[in-house]
Amino acid sequence: MSPDSALVGTGGIAVMVAYLVALLVLGWMGRQARKEKSLADFYLGGRNLGFFVLLLTLYATQYSGNTLIGFSGSAYRNGFAFLVAVAFMMGVVAMQFVFAPKLHRLSHEHGYITLSDFFYHRFRSRTFAALISISGIIALLNYVLTNLKAIGTAAETATGGKVSFAQGVIFLSVIILIYETLGGLRSVAWTDVLQGIILAIGCLVIFGVILFTYDGTSGVFSALQEKRPDLWQPLTTAQYKTWLSTLLVVTGGVAIYPHAIQRIYAASDSQKLKRAYQVMLFMPLFTTLLMIFVGWVGAAQIPGLERAASEGITMRMLGELTARYPVMQFVVILFLAAVFAAIMSTVDSALLSISSMITQDLYRPLNPSMPEEQLTRLGKWISWGLMALMVPLAINLPQTIWWFVQIKVELLVQALPALLFGLYWNRVQTGPALWGFLVGTGVTLLFAVGSNFSDAIPAKPFGMHGGLWALVLNILIVGIGSTVLRKKPSNE
Amino acid sequence: MPLRILLLVLALLFLCTPFWAVGDTGIMAGLPRWVIYLVMVCVFFPAAVSFLVQRNWEALAQAGDSEKETEG
Numbered sequence: 022m023s024p025d026s027a028l029v030g031t032g033g034i035a036v037m038v039a040y041l042v043a044l045l046v047l048g049w050m051g052r053q054a055r056k057e058k059s060l061a062d063f064y065l066g067g068r069n070l071g072f073f074v075l076l077l078t079l080y081a082t083q084y085s086g087n088t089l090i091g092f093s094g095s096a097y098r099n100g101f102a103f104l105v106a107v108a109f110m111m112g113v114v115a116m117q118f119v120f121a122p123k124l125h126r127l128s129h130e131h132g133y134i135t136l137s138d139f140f141y142h143r144f145r146s147r148t149f150a151a152l153i154s155i156s157g158i159i160a161l162l163n164y165v166l167t168n169l170k171a172i173g174t175a176a177e178t179a180t181g182g183k184v185s186f187a188q189g190v191i192f193l194s195v196i197i198l199i200y201e202t203l204g205g206l207r208s209v210a211w212t213d214v215l216q217g218i219i220l221a222i223g224c225l226v227i228f229g230v231i232l233f234t235y236d237g238t239s240g241v242f243s244a245l246q247e248k249r250p251d252l253w254q255p256l257t258t259a260q261y262k263t264w265l266s267t268l269l270v271v272t273g274g275v276a277i278y279p280h281a282i283q284r285i286y287a288a289s290d291s292q293k294l295k296r297a298y299q300v301m302l303f304m305p306l307f308t309t310l311l312m313i314f315v316g317w318v319g320a321a322q323i324p325g326l327e328r329a330a331s332e333g334i335t336m337r338m339l340g341e342l343t344a345r346y347p348v349m350q351f352v353v354i355l356f357l358a359a360v361f362a363a364i365m366s367t368v369d370s371a372l373l374s375i376s377s378m379i380t381q382d383l384y385r386p387l388n389p390s391m392p393e394e395q396l397t398r399l400g401k402w403i404s405w406g407l408m409a410l411m412v413p414l415a416i417n418l419p420q421t422i423w424w425f426v427q428i429k430v431e432l433l434v435q436a437l438p439a440l441l442f443g444l445y446w447n448r449v450q451t452g453p454a455l456w457g458f459l460v461g462t463g464v465t466l467l468f469a470v471g472s473n474f475s476d477a478i479p480a481k482p483f484g485m486h487g488g489l490w491a492l493v494l495n496i497l498i499v500g501i502g503s504t505v506l507r508k509k510p511s512n513e
Numbered sequence: 514m515p516l517r518i519l520l521l522v523l524a525l526l527f528l529c530t531p532f533w534a535v536g537d538t539g540i541m542a543g544l545p546r547w548v549i550y551l552v553m554v555c556v557f558f559p560a561a562v563s564f565l566v567q568r569n570w571e572a573l574a575q576a577g578d579s580e581k582e583t584e585g
Contacts, residue, residue, distance in 0.1 A: 101547055108529055108554050115522045115562045119515065122574035253547070261535045268526060295570045302559035302566075310555060445515040445577045 029179055033354040037179075040219075040358055041193075044200050044365070047211040051204020058394040060134050063205035064377040065287040068129060070210055072293040076300055077217035078210040079284055081366035083113065083275070083301070084220060084308055085164075086171045089360050092309060094332035096316025100252025103313055105264050110305035112272030118298055120276075121285045123444050125294055128286040135374075136282045136436070137382040143443040144451040147386055149458070153436050154382035156462060157279040160429040161371040162411065168371075169194065169415035172364045178336070179357050187416045193361070194412050197369045202401040206287060209369045216362035221307065223359025227335065228311035230352050231318050234342055241314075244321035252320060262484035270486045273437045274430025280374035376404045428469040431488025435461035438496045442503070453502025461488075461495030515576050518569055525561055529554045 029037070056067050070078065096103045124139065133139055136157060141150035169190050176189025184192070200208050235241055245252060256264060275281070288294035312335070319326075319334035326334065339356055343349050380400040385391065391399075435458050442449040468487025471478030482490055531550055 101550075104547075104550065104554065105530075108526065108558070111554070111559055111562070112522075112526050115526070115558075118562065118566050118570075119519050119522060119573070122570050123515075123576060126574045256531060256535050258535055261530070261532065265527075265530055268530065272526065291570070291574060295566060299563045299566055302563050306555045306559070310551075441515070441519065447577060 029354055029357060030350070033350070033357070034180070036354050036358065037361070040215075040361070041196050043215060044196060044212045047215065048200025048203040048208040051200070051208025051211050053204075054207055055204060058397055060377070060381060060393050060396055060400070061132065062207075063397045063400065064134055064373065064381075065283060066205065066207040066210055068287055069289045070284070070287045070293075071289055072296055074210050074214055075284065075288050075293055076297040078213035078370075079281070079297055079301055080304055081213035081217035081220060081362070082278075082280060082284065082370045083110070083304075084363055085367040086168055086175070086360055086364035088308060088312060089220075089223070089335065089356070089363055090171065090332060092312045093316035093319065093335045094328075096313040097320045097326065097331040097334045098328065100249065100254075100317070100320065102256060102260055102264065103316070104310075105267055106313060107305045107309045109268050109271040109275070110309045111302055112268060113275045114298055114301045114304075116272050116276035117281065117285070120440060120444055121294060121298065122291060124282070124440075125285050125288060125291055127444075133286055134283075134381045135378050136277070136279050136440075137378065140436075140439065140443070144439070144454060146451050146455060149439075149451065149455045150382060151386075152455075152458065153439075154378040156432055156436065158375050158378050160433050161279060161375050162407075163429050164371050165368050165375070165407075166411055166415050166418070168364045168368045169411060172361065172368070173415065175357065175360050175364065178333075190412055190415055193365065194368075194408050197365055197372065198405055198408055201369050201373055202404055205397075206283070206373060209366075209373055210287070212369065213366050216366040219355075219362040220359050220366075223355045223362075224308050224311045226352060227339070227356055227359075228314060230342065230349065231315055231338060235318050235322060241318050241321055245317060248324050249320050252317070259484050263481070266481070266485035266489050270434055270488050270492075271430050273434035273492070274432075274488075277433050277437050277440065278374075279378060280370040283374055283377070372404055372407065375407060376400045379403050428465060428488065431465045431469065431486055431491070432462060434488060434492055435465060435495055438492070438499045442499050446503070448503050448507050449499060450503040450506045453499045453506065456502065457495040457498035460498055461491040464491035464494060514569075514572055518565065518573065521565060522562065525558055529558045 056062055061068055092103070092106055095106070127133065127139065127142070131138070131142055133142070135154065137150040137154045140153050141147060144150075172193050173186040173190035176184045176193065177186045200212055204211075232238065232241070235244070285294065288297070315335050315338070319331070319338055323334065323337060330337075335356065336353075339349075339353050343353055377400060380396055380403060384399065385396060438461075439449075439454040439458055442454065465488040468478060468480055468482065468491070472480035472487075480487060
């Protein structure tokens, strides 16, 4: 990649540097605002996040780099069928609404730090709590790895190779680690405010500029009907089944992301959390839908791109735009800033959550007398250690291993039945809840891994995700198992 | 109550899928039907769930008292 192909000039790089410096300053301010050296202060911001910070940290965390890059590419390839993304981004918030009110109350009453703290408190099984943590850690490690890979690509593309892929990954990882270990969730949430604002403004401006350039919605739809009539076709039965299955699996799996749960714990009061969710319900309208629309515009204006090329459709259109109107260079800078903001806000939250699960759920039970100050320090070292492990992996591992990423939500959703039953159904028993989770996880892995090695095992039996069938099995085990065990007289 | 809310949310999610236009019916072959779909998913769904949130948040926070029943 030649430096001449850089997407941003000196001015753009100066803006990026200013943005990174601002993140470090916010991290330092988070440290200064520290109230005590406790796990709750470090991992949950002292359970004191107000409405504005809470809203933007929920927003910046839910929307990753995939929203800006992957969603437009998918809309380019799949047309209107990809509107499922708008539905599942709203579904995630709707699903969280079902369990957040009670989980928030219990977390404040009983001092939960992680998702597993609820499982231990409710089911009194250290094994179950540890398994939930391990499942969350595996899913989030994948998330961090893919986002690190994306950030390296973004840095290399933006600078035309002046900053290599590896340098980009290392440099930005260190920035994330510094502000995260300075002030924990408080710093991360404050940086999320900046990142959330950049992300929202970026999506709106990019949408507006592209819409204006390509003759508004009527111009776009006319061009689409002429050049890509296939995008308008009604769904086939098979496509609809995939739509429904994707909607359910992603809605349930993303709703239970460990770092999203920790934001529920971190809300200062229930009413602020409620209002934040009410606003969050409408955010896909201003983020996901806009980026899908950008993908459709790309399909109408630059048809015929292969899969890899279609992933860069937004950047390609912005490149053409600035070639025609150099004054529009600021939009490219804004887009890149939004990409960095979306990726970094996801990585920092996921990393902090992994660190909390290792410290609180896996290490603390082995050493219960360790003071919280030391545990917090240990958690910071764990963050640095994890990043030292993941950065080389992100740089060196081939893209082919990323099939595993696709099943992360299918794995995470297996904890949802135990969470919902545990919160609201008094009769649920530990054994069936644990076995439901284990069987659900096992069946998900069987379909996901098996389909890579044998044609006899489909990844989507009857057109639905393996994880969805596993979820049904999981629910049946928890429900029927708890009912049967409850009916058994205790002296038998 | 929580079960009713969960089922309502799932029902709303289902309503906001294009189940009414699957196959070769041609119902969704033109732009206006997709606009209707967009209105359903982008306006009706969040507005309906937001209403549910407003009405049921407190009740959900207090629903059940599960921990007393836990058996290992």
